[in-house]
Amino acid sequence: MKNKKGSRGTRNRMLRLSTMLSRFDMSVGNIARRHNVRARYDNRVARYNDALANVTDKVLYARNREIPINKLRVRFFLRRYECLSISKAVARTMATQKVNDAEFVITTEKVFARCIDADLHWYAKLFKTCLGDCPAAFAGLTRLWLRNMRFDEPDILNTCKRLESLRLTCCDAGVRLVLQVEHPQLVELAIDSGKFGTVVLNCLPKLQHLSYTNWSYQDPLCFESVPQLSKLSLAKMGIRSTKNLEFSQFLADVPSITTLHLDFLSEKIWVLPEHPTLLAPVLGKLQIAKLVNLPEGCDIAWTMFILEAIVTDENFPREHGYCEKANVQWQPCTFDFKHKNLVQLTIYGFQPELNFVQYVRRVMEAAVNLREISLHDREVCGDCRDLDPKIKNKVCPSRYPRTCVEDMLRAEITRELGMASTALIHFRS
Numbered sequence: 001m002k003n004k005k006g007s008r009g010t011r012n013r014m015l016r017l018s019t020m021l022s023r024f025d026m027s028v029g030n031i032a033r034r035h036n037v038r039a040r041y042d043n044r045v046a047r048y049n050d051a052l053a054n055v056t057d058k059v060l061y062a063r064n065r066e067i068p069i070n071k072l073r074v075r076f077f078l079r080r081y082e083c084l085s086i087s088k089a090v091a092r093t094m095a096t097q098k099v100n101d102a103e104f105v106i107t108t109e110k111v112f113a114r115c116i117d118a119d120l121h122w123y124a125k126l127f128k129t130c131l132g133d134c135p136a137a138f139a140g141l142t143r144l145w146l147r148n149m150r151f152d153e154p155d156i157l158n159t160c161k162r163l164e165s166l167r168l169t170c171c172d173a174g175v176r177l178v179l180q181v182e183h184p185q186l187v188e189l190a191i192d193s194g195k196f197g198t199v200v201l202n203c204l205p206k207l208q209h210l211s212y213t214n215w216s217y218q219d220p221l222c223f224e225s226v227p228q229l230s231k232l233s234l235a236k237m238g239i240r241s242t243k244n245l246e247f248s249q250f251l252a253d254v255p256s257i258t259t260l261h262l263d264f265l266s267e268k269i270w271v272l273p274e275h276p277t278l279l280a281p282v283l284g285k286l287q288i289a290k291l292v293n294l295p296e297g298c299d300i301a302w303t304m305f306i307l308e309a310i311v312t313d314e315n316f317p318r319e320h321g322y323c324e325k326a327n328v329q330w331q332p333c334t335f336d337f338k339h340k341n342l343v344q345l346t347i348y349g350f351q352p353e354l355n356f357v358q359y360v361r362r363v364m365e366a367a368v369n370l371r372e373i374s375l376h377d378r379e380v381c382g383d384c385r386d387l388d389p390k391i392k393n394k395v396c397p398s399r400y401p402r403t404c405v406e407d408m409l410r411a412e413i414t415r416e417l418g419m420a421s422t423a424l425i426h427f428r429s
Contacts, residue, residue, distance in 0.1 A: 020064050026056055027075035027105070045109055049082030057089035060097075068098040073143075075105035078126055080133070087134035094140040103143035103165075112148050112170040112193075120150035120172075128155055135159050146171060157183045164188065164206075172196050176217060191215075201226050209233075214265075218243040223253040233261040235292075238268025246272045251282040258285055260306070263292040273302050279309035286310055287341075292348070300359050307339045307366060342367040349378035350400060352409060357416050364417065373425045375400075401427060 056074060063069075072093070076086055083106075093099060108115075108123050115123075127149060131138055138144075143165040144156065151173050157163065165188040173179045176197040181189065186204055190211040200222045201207065207226050211233040215221075223229070232254075236242065251257060260283070262271060289306050345363050350356055364370055377400035401409040410427055417425070 020067055022067055022069055023071045024059065024069065025071075025073045026052060026059075027073075045077050046079060046082060049076050049079055049086070052076055053082055053085035053089060056086055057092075060089060060093040063097075065097050068100055069093070069102075071101045071103075072099055073103045073105065075107065078106050078108050078123060078130070080126060080129055083130040084133045087130065087137035091134055091137040091140070094137065099140065101142050102140055103145070104138075104141055105145045106147070108148045110148070115148050115170075117150070120148060124149040124151050131155055131159055145169070150174060151179075157181070157186075161185070166190070168192070168194060170194075196220075198222050200224060204229075211235075213263075221250070223251070226253075227255060229254050230256055231259040231261075232257055233263075235261075235263035235265060236270055237265040238270040239266075240268070242268055242270045244270050244272040246274060247282055248274050248278040254282065256285045257283060259288040259290075260286060261290045261292070264295070265293050267295050269295070269302075273305040274309075276305075276308045276310075279305070283309040294349075299355065301362060303359075304337075304362065304366070307342065307363075308337060310339065310341065337366050339367045340369055343369055344372045344374070345370060346374040346376070348376045350375040351378070351398065352401065352413055357413065361417050371424070374428050375425065376428045 052074070060072075072090070074086060074090065076083065090102065090104075094102065106127065108119075110119055127146065138156075138159045139161055141160050142162050144160060144163060145167040146156075147169045149168075149171045151171065156166070160166075162185060163183060164185055166183075166186060167190040169192040171191075172195040175195050179194075179196045179199045181199060181201050182203045184203075185206060187206050188209045188211075189201075189204075189207060191199065191213065193214045193216075194212070195216045197217050198219050198221065199212070201210075201224055203225045205225070206228055208228050209231040210221075210226075210229060212220055213235040214237060220234075232251075234245075264270070283306065286306065286309070291303055294300050294303070342363075345360070345367070347356070347360070360373060360375075364373075377398055401413070410425075414425055
């Protein structure tokens with residue numbers, strides 16, 4: 001009897017504890033994928049959405065209303081009637097409780113690869129219906145992630161007045177058509193594989209972070225009014241026709257970029273190295289630069305143009321050039337170039353090759369106040385990550401000195417860099 005009472009008491013305490021939670025993350029997406037839900041007509045999708053709606057309603061209704069909800073994230077499939085149930089449950093919670101951060105992640109039953117134009121129009125129409133069925137829930141959202149839709153009108157931003165973060169994956173406004181973006185509260189905008197002709201950022205007074213992956217056409221972005229934009233992330237698998245971005249023009253209307261992330265995803269380098277006198281107005285306040293997927297085996301000294309852009313000496317001669325191939329041809333503006341602000345250099349994909357060693361040495365010579373160099377091995381793709389180590393070494397061989405047994409190689413690299421000790425260099429295995 002004592003054991004039974006003890007178990008009952010434990011359950012009661014756990015139930016009381018669940019009513020005091022302040023963070024909720026509810027999702028049906030992973031369950032559906034495990035059951036291989038693929039077609040719009042599969043009634044299992046409706047059952048998953050129904051179950052999620054019931055759980056969402058009961059959990060949010062039973063909780064202690066004196067404790068604010070710090071984060072509420074709900075992920076569900078785009079279907080009208082179940083969406084309405086979920087939206088109403090969230091709207092009731094917003095009306096009776098304080099919700100600091102609320103997010104909808106809305107996914108479609110068809111993946112983008114199987115969608116035709118009619119599907120994209122249908123999903124956008126269905127989303128617009130859901131938006132109209134329960135505008136109160138969407139009006140209280142701070143974050144929204146949508147997939148696989150073709151929009152005719154910007155109803156999202158008109159309804160979601162609290163929205164701070166918007167992510168659009170495989171969405172467009174019609175192939176090659178322009179997307180106009182205006183919102184007084186939006187802080188973060190992420191676009192993944194958008195087929196917009198251009199995304200025009202008209203009036204975004206609070207936008208700080210912008211990410212665009214795999215744009216389809218020549219001019220991905222137009223910056224009209226983004227006074228607080230400081231973090232820019234661009235990723236693109238370049239092809240021969242991909243236009244080189246000239247940052248002096250591309251970012252001419254952006255007051256202050258402090259963080260720049262460029263992911264090239266292929267052999268094509270789609271950024272044009274420019275003279276520092278041209279780049280200083282747009283990259284002069286840069287603090288963090290991250291360049292990912294640079295082509296292996298090619299000269300990477302051209303990336304120094306980013307450091308040089310922060311130096312505004314107008315006497316630097318114009319000696320830059322470029323090539324559309326992976327191996328960008330570039331000459332430094334001056335051989336005695338010095339940079340006083342860079343304190344840390346991090347390289348992912350380091351290999352003990354002359355190309356990398358010469359590059360690190362060059363940065364060390366230029367960055368007179370450098371305090372730390374972190375060298376990481378190349379990242380292994382998801383298909384190879386779980387392979388047996390012996391097989392992995394054959395599939396994706398790496399000469400990175402990972403273990404203490406390879407201390408001699410680490411010491412040799414240190415000597416090649418002209419250093420007496422490894423105090424500055426860290427091999428991050």
